[in-house]
Structures are given as structure tokens and as C-alpha cells.
Amino acid sequence: MTAAPVLRLDGVSLQYGQGSTSVTALSGIDLEIRRGELVAVMGASGSGKSSLLTVAGGLVRPTSGEVIVDGQWLSSLKPGQLAALRRRHLGFVFQDFNLVPALTAIENVSLPLELDGWKTSKAHRAARDALSTVELAEQADRFPDDLSGGQQQRVAIARAVVGGRSLILADEPTGALDSTTGEVVLRMLRGRVDHGAAAILVTHDARHAAWADRIVFIRDGRIVDESAYRGVETMVGRHA
Amino acid sequence: MxxxxxxxxxxxxxxxxxxxxxxxxxxxxxxxxxxxxxxxxxxxxxxxxxxxxxxxxxxxxxxxxxxxxxxxxxxxxxxxxRPVIREGATRDELAIKLALAVTIPGLDITALIQTQRSATLGALQDLTRLKRTDDRGDLAWELVLESMIFQLEAESRWLDHVEGRLTRIRDGRDPDPGDAAHPRPAERPASESTEAAR
CATH class of the missing domain: 1.10.10.10 (Winged helix-like DNA-binding domain superfamily/Winged helix DNA-binding domain)
Structure with missing residues (x-):
């Protein structure tokens, strides 16, 4: 039996403004993502990539259509319930890391759990586990300023998955990193997905999108194409 | 080599x-x-x-x-x-195909670019999967593989660039260089048209 999708977008449209000044950001988007799946979203600037992420994350309500996260219809949730769902099910990773500078790595990671009512000791245990998964357990007590850009982004990934959250929404997470460091971050993100999370990766970089199982192309707010991993590995030398 | x-x-x-x-x-x-x-x-x-x-x-x-x-x-x-010098004009099939395609009326260039982009991305996914699942630690092999990955990335970026240029021309934000280089018969100077008619 196929597992239920972690995220489902059903005919999602989003318009900003009204009347003659309205702008269509998304139009009739249908998308499903399951656990263990990394989906990259590509498209030109202004195509609707980031809008898709904000709608999927419940940060903006769609003008029409439904967003369903772990079986919960976001349109049916009150603001407090929506905020709780975001804390428990969703993790965001941004290009500029968005860590709290006055908190250590472990405090940054445990913050969403503590906001959700977890006891500090329990939240810190979970945070330390999450930092271990991105190979940063030894930097747990460092402040963001004492970490490299790549390390800060790995802390952000740990924060996105801590407490068993199921869906990571990453907006250009490698945009501020050099090529090699970006790849380390992608490896970590991919690792979390392979261990049961689901993720959307918004990127303009084809080499980074290629880490995904599926690549969705957006133009003018519509999905215009999709490229899936074909399951046939290209022969490159005798190792293949 | x-x-x-x-x-x-x-x-x-x-x-x-x-x-x-x-x-x-x-x-x-x-x-x-x-x-x-x-x-x-x-x-x-x-x-x-x-x-x-x-x-x-x-x-x-x-x-x-x-x-x-x-x-x-x-x-x-x-x-x-010594550095490797890549000499001469391109013989890349994709570049030549797209160069020709934009001059042929009736072709959906946007669809053509998207079809190619999807194929390029598919190949890129294959190579990336190969790279991330191989744990033999063969640096020589990885470097050659990465070279192929970067070439595909460059191809994808070039496709984005072509699409962007064509979009700007279509929207009238950039002039169409094709108009000057290949004027349509009706737009040709009279002397040239006369010459061609002989």
C-alpha cells in the first residue's frame, strides 16, 4: 500500500491584489509529496517557486484550492491550530539560515520544541540527536557567529527536522554557500529525506535540483513539466 | 586528448x-x-x-x-x-539545433527548450545518484563524473539563458537581432529585392 502523502496541493491558486492590479502567483497547482521523497522546484525568477513554498507551509492561504499536510486540511484550521501544525510538522530552511544569533546551536534547534511546550531537558536531548544527524554534535554549544555558513545551514536543517517533523521546506538553502559546502548541505538534506522525511527544495541550480527524486518546473505560476529520476543509472566507467 | x-x-x-x-x-x-x-x-x-x-x-x-x-x-x-585549448567553432548538436530552430517559423521553441531541459535534468539526476551512492572513494572516477555533472549544469543554465532571451524578445523588451540579420523579403531593400529577382 502506498503511504499517504505528507503534502498535497489540490488545484492551488494564489493571487495578490484585486481587480486590474491583481497578480497571479500560482495557478491550479496539483502536487503530492510522500515520505522519503525530495522534490525540487525550478523556474525563472518570479515564476512562483517561493509562492508555492509559502502556501505549502501555511504561511499564506491560497486564493482557491486546498493544502493538506499530514492529512490535515489547512483551510479548516484556526490560526492557533495552523501555528501548532507548522511547529510540529513543518521545518523551514532559508538561504540566509535564519538562526537566532543570541542562542547556541542546540538552543536554536530546540527552540521550536520548547515553544511547543516541551521541557528544556527533553527538547535539548532531541536537539542534540538532530545535530548528530547533520554531524554537528560537537558544535552544539557554539553560537551561530562561531560557525561557518555551511555549519549554520546544517543547524537550520537540524532545526527543520527536530522532533520528528515530516516536511522540510527549503528555499535556496545553498544559495549563500560555495559549491563544495553547498553539496555537503544537500547531502545532509538528502540524508534526512532518506531517513523518512519529505522535502521540497526550491532552487535555480540544476546541479542541486538533481539531488531530488523529482524536479518540478514552474512557469507563470503553473507546473509545466516534471522530470523524475529514471531509475537507470548512466554508465560512467566500470564502476557503474 | x-x-x-x-x-x-x-x-x-x-x-x-x-x-x-x-x-x-x-x-x-x-x-x-x-x-x-x-x-x-x-x-x-x-x-x-x-x-x-x-x-x-x-x-x-x-x-x-x-x-x-x-x-x-x-x-x-x-x-x-599546458592548458587545454578548445579551438574552433562549436559543433555541439544542441547549440546548432536551437540556432536553426529559432529561424524556422512555426516551431514551439519554448516547448523544445523545456523538452531538452527535462532530458538534461534527467541525465543530471542519473549522474548525481551515481555520485552520491558510490562509496568506493575513487577520486579519479569522481572527478571525471563531476566534470560531466558540471557540463550538464552548464547546458541547463544555457537553456535558461536562451529561454530568457527569447522571452524578452517576444515581450518586446529586447530588439529581435534576427530582424536585422535576416530581414523578411517584404522588408528587404528594394535594390536587393530587384537583384534577387534577376
Whole structure:
């Protein structure tokens, strides 16, 4: 039996403004993502990539259509319930890391759990586990300023998955990193997905999108194409 | 690159029999350039003719041991340390195809670009999967693989660029260079039209 999708977008449209000044950001988007799946979203600037992420994350309500996260219809949730769902099910990773500078790595990671009512000791245990998964357990007590850009982004990934959250929404997470460091971050993100999370990766970089199982192309707010991993590995030398 | 220079570079590390040389070349290039043994011996014959290798003192009565000469060592060093110059106009099929396609009326160039982008991304996904699932730690192989990945990335970026340019031209934000380079018959200067009609 196929597992239920972690995220489902059903005919999602989003318009900003009204009347003659309205702008269509998304139009009739249908998308499903399951656990263990990394989906990259590509498209030109202004195509609707980031809008898709904000709608999927419940940060903006769609003008029409439904967003369903772990079986919960976001349109049916009150603001407090929506905020709780975001804390428990969703993790965001941004290009500029968005860590709290006055908190250590472990405090940054445990913050969403503590906001959700977890006891500090329990939240810190979970945070330390999450930092271990991105190979940063030894930097747990460092402040963001004492970490490299790549390390800060790995802390952000740990924060996105801590407490068993199921869906990571990453907006250009490698945009501020050099090529090699970006790849380390992608490896970590991919690792979390392979261990049961689901993720959307918004990127303009084809080499980074290629880490995904599926690549969705957006133009003018519509999905215009999709490229899936074909399951046939290209022969490159005798190792293949 | 020629096999000749590759084999010479391997021989600069020490004498080898033909089969050994082939194995060593393939090992050092991650198996990404498999060689035919006949090709190896033909190349060695030519290198010997040109004074870049010579037959060494072999302990094997059947096989010939090859060793590099001083001139061969110089040639190998020159090749390794000189930049690779890619000369001449492109013969890349995709570039030529798109260049032609934009001049042919009625073709949906946007769809053509998207179809190609999807195929390029698919190939990129294959190679990336190969890279991230391989744990043999073969640096030579990984470098060649990464070179292919970066070339596909460049192709994808170029497709984005082409699409962006065509969009700007379509929207009238950029002039259409094709209008000046290939004026339609009705827009040709009268003298040219007269000339063409003769």
C-alpha cells in the first residue's frame, strides 16, 4: 500500500491584489509529496517557486484550492491550530539560515520544541540527536557567529527536522554557500529525506535540483513539466 | 586528448608492459576511458617510432617492456602542464539545433527548450545518484563524473539563458537581432529585392 502523502496541493491558486492590479502567483497547482521523497522546484525568477513554498507551509492561504499536510486540511484550521501544525510538522530552511544569533546551536534547534511546550531537558536531548544527524554534535554549544555558513545551514536543517517533523521546506538553502559546502548541505538534506522525511527544495541550480527524486518546473505560476529520476543509472566507467 | 599523451604520462611513472599500461591508464582515469589493447600497442609503436618510448630490458620472453625516453618525458610534462585549448567553432548538436530552430517559423521553441531541459535534468539526476551512492572513494572516477555533472549544469543554465532571451524578445523588451540579420523579403531593400529577382 502506498503511504499517504505528507503534502498535497489540490488545484492551488494564489493571487495578490484585486481587480486590474491583481497578480497571479500560482495557478491550479496539483502536487503530492510522500515520505522519503525530495522534490525540487525550478523556474525563472518570479515564476512562483517561493509562492508555492509559502502556501505549502501555511504561511499564506491560497486564493482557491486546498493544502493538506499530514492529512490535515489547512483551510479548516484556526490560526492557533495552523501555528501548532507548522511547529510540529513543518521545518523551514532559508538561504540566509535564519538562526537566532543570541542562542547556541542546540538552543536554536530546540527552540521550536520548547515553544511547543516541551521541557528544556527533553527538547535539548532531541536537539542534540538532530545535530548528530547533520554531524554537528560537537558544535552544539557554539553560537551561530562561531560557525561557518555551511555549519549554520546544517543547524537550520537540524532545526527543520527536530522532533520528528515530516516536511522540510527549503528555499535556496545553498544559495549563500560555495559549491563544495553547498553539496555537503544537500547531502545532509538528502540524508534526512532518506531517513523518512519529505522535502521540497526550491532552487535555480540544476546541479542541486538533481539531488531530488523529482524536479518540478514552474512557469507563470503553473507546473509545466516534471522530470523524475529514471531509475537507470548512466554508465560512467566500470564502476557503474 | 589523445590516448598517446595519456599513455606517455603513465609511462613517465615507470616502465610497463602493454597490458599493464592499459590497466594503469584505466585505473588512473577511473575506468571512464576504456582502451582496446590493439589501440594501446598501435600507439606504443608510434611512440617508439617518434623516439618517445623504447623497448626496455624485459624478463618476459613474450611481452615487450616499454619505457619512456628523455624526449618522451619532456613531451608528457609539456602536455600535463599546458592548458587545454578548445579551438574552433562549436559543433555541439544542441547549440546548432536551437540556432536553426529559432529561424524556422512555426516551431514551439519554448516547448523544445523545456523538452531538452527535462532530458538534461534527467541525465543530471542519473549522474548525481551515481555520485552520491558510490562509496568506493575513487577520486579519479569522481572527478571525471563531476566534470560531466558540471557540463550538464552548464547546458541547463544555457537553456535558461536562451529561454530568457527569447522571452524578452517576444515581450518586446529586447530588439529581435534576427530582424536585422535576416530581414523578411517584404522588408528587404528594394535594390536587393530587384537583384534577387534577376
Amino acid at each position: 589523445s590516448v598517446r599523451q595519456g599513455l606517455l604520462s603513465v609511462l613517465s611513472l615507470g616502465p610497463n608492459y602493454g597490458y599493464q599500461l592499459r590497466s594503469e591508464f584505466e585505473r588512473r582515469t577511473g575506468g571512464t576511458w576504456p582502451l582496446n589493447i590493439g589501440q594501446v600497442y598501435t600507439t606504443l609503436d608510434r611512440l617508439e617510432r617518434d623516439g618517445l618510448v623504447r623497448r626496455g630490458a624485459s624478463t618476459d620472453e613474450v611481452q615487450v617492456l616499454y619505457e619512456i625516453t628523455a624526449a618522451g618525458r619532456d613531451a608528457a610534462h609539456t602536455w600535463l602542464t
